[in-house]
Amino acid sequence: MARDLQSKDPQLQECIKLIREMTSIIDPADDYLTITAAEEQMKINYARERRRTKRPLSRVLEAAKKSSMRPPNVPSLEKHASHLNDLDGSRLSLAKAIRDAEGSLASKEAELAALKEQARSLEESDPAKDHQNQLDGSALRLKIYRGLGFEPILDKDGRVTKMLVRSESSDIHSVPSDGNKSDFDDASQLWRLAIS
DSSP states (O other): OHHHHHHHOHHHHHHHHHHHHHHTTOOHHHHHHHHHHHHHHHHHHHHHHHHHHHHHHHHHHHHHHHHHSOOTTSOOHHHHHHHHHHHHHHHHHHHHHHHHHHHHHHHHHHHHHHHHHHHHHHHHOOHHHHHHHHOOHHHHHHHHHHHHTEEEEEOTTSOEEEEEEEOTTSOEEEEEOOSOSOHHHHHHHHHHHHTO
């Protein structure tokens, strides 16, 4: 069947004829030698090109390796992280110290303001006049009476119930205050006991 196709198609016949004519021109051994020589030359050229580009690329690779390495004066990643943690800790302690100092400053400022106000009120006040106003005549009289040896005993309403009299001989006499005698008689009796 293949022979039938060859005989019928004129283009196919012409191709076959051309191939047969070319086989006499083509020498397979010579072509093989040419191809192997070309391959050898390509290998040599490839190796030469590879050596030529390998040296600069090797230098670039070494430079890249060196630049990617951590310099000796730069701490390791763990040391750097530890140092950052230490700095964070010191930052927090400094912030706390500042906050405490500001609180102390605020309290000292409040204390200073109170002391200034107290100083101003003291400058405006008159101690002699204040003392004179504070003196109570009855308290002063009571102190004088006690100095003379007379000590009144008061009830819960503040009235004199009896009088204790210390005499010059250091005896203590109790004189009830009954209100039956006159003030003159009471005073005479108290003085008589005091000088006895």
